[in-house]
Amino acid sequence: xDGTAIGRSWFDGxxxxxxxxxxxRARFQFAAGAIDHELLVGVNHQDVATLTEPAFLxxxxxxxxxLDPQYGQDPIPGxxxxxxVRGRSASDTETIGLYVNDQDSVGDYVLTAGLRYDxxxxxxxxxxxxDIGLVRYISYSExxxxxxxxxxxxxxxxxxxxxxxxxxxxxxxxxxTRTYVTAACFDIEQSNLPNPADLPFAPSQQLGVAxxxxxxxxxxxxxxxxxxxxxxxVIDTEDPDGVKFPSIPERQG
Numbered sequence: 001x002d003g004t005a006i007g008r009s010w011f012d013g014x015x016x017x018x019x020x021x022x023x024x025r026a027r028f029q030f031a032a033g034a035i036d037h038e039l040l041v042g043v044n045h046q047d048v049a050t051l052t053e054p055a056f057l058x059x060x061x062x063x064x065x066x067l068d069p070q071y072g073q074d075p076i077p078g079x080x081x082x083x084x085v086r087g088r089s090a091s092d093t094e095t096i097g098l099y100v101n102d103q104d105s106v107g108d109y110v111l112t113a114g115l116r117y118d119x120x121x122x123x124x125x126x127x128x129x130x131d132i133g134l135v136r137y138i139s140y141s142e143x144x145x146x147x148x149x150x151x152x153x154x155x156x157x158x159x160x161x162x163x164x165x166x167x168x169x170x171x172x173x174x175x176x177t178r179t180y181v182t183a184a185c186f187d188i189e190q191s192n193l194p195n196p197a198d199l200p201f202a203p204s205q206q207l208g209v210a211x212x213x214x215x216x217x218x219x220x221x222x223x224x225x226x227x228x229x230x231x232x233x234v235i236d237t238e239d240p241d242g243v244k245f246p247s248i249p250e251r252q253g
Contacts, residue, residue: 004067007059008074012082014053017148021046036105044097044118048148055086091150093157095119112139119144119160133173141165147192151205159206161192179221188212196241208240212248 025042062074101114101123110127125139143165147158169184193208214235221228232253237245244250 004065005061005063006066008062008064009059010057010077010082012055012086015051017048017050019046019048034106038103038105040099040101042099044099045095046146047092047094048146049092050090050149052089052149053086054089055082057081057085089150089155091148091157093146093148095146119146119162121162131175133175135171137170138168139166147206159192161190163188163190177221179219181217181219183215183217185215186213193240210237210239210245212237212245 021044023042023044025040028037028039028041030037030039057077060077064070064074095118097116097118099114099116101112104111108129110129112123112125112127114123116122121142121144123139123141125137125141127135127137129135141164143163144160145163146160150157165186165188167184167186169182172181173179188211190210190212191208192206193210195205195207212235214233216231216233218229218231220230230253232251234251235248236250237248239245
């Protein structure tokens with residue numbers, strides 16, 4: 001009544017999960033005319049079950065005095081109080097993916113193509129070899145990562161996180177040496193990330209997008225018994241909040 005006591009809120013959120021996964025693959029090497037093939041085929045199965053039972057008690061009356069706080073005086077609500085307001089969210093996410101990857105060698109060219117079917121994605125790349133030890137390449141790939149759980153409001157399963165990756169570069173090893181030089185430019189975009197502008201548990205919470213773009217250079221060589229390694233990178237990043245990733249330096253060498 002005198003305004004010195006405040007209500008206290010309590011949260012209890014037990015959660016559990018079970019996961020089963022298996023991956024089987026087979027590799028084949030054969031020639032078809034002038035083309036040498038290295039073929040990889042496989043199947044991946046994953047089943048993940050989750051259970052979350054949150055309970056939130058908001059602003060329960062207490063004798064906690066904000067002017068003279070005495071911690072530990074108010075008892076924690078009993079299990080029966082939490083159970084009276086407890087919700088339940090269960091999910092069972094099962095994925096079966098079929099994938100195939102074919103690497104073809106034709107003269108100085110190496111072509112790579114791959115497909116994966118569950119959340120559909122593919123990759124393609126071409127590499128050109130020269131007699132002086134220089135290899136140039138360009139590639140594009142898509143990726144995805146299942147997100148376990150459901151949106152609590154709609155009970156719909158989360159969409160998988162998706163990625164796109166462009167890269168162009170070269171690799172160089174002068175003939176008869178143990179010197180290696182590589183350089184690459186790349187552009188990566190990740191989508192279906194948590195949306196920082198959304199309310200917790202809202203249906204649109206996977207609208208976040210992040211990007212990573214940059215250039216990398218690395219050189220390695222040996223001089224007698226010494227091994228020398230030098231590298232340098234310039235990377236521009238942006239997370240779903242529109243700021244740089246704190247864990248990735250902009251320049252590194």
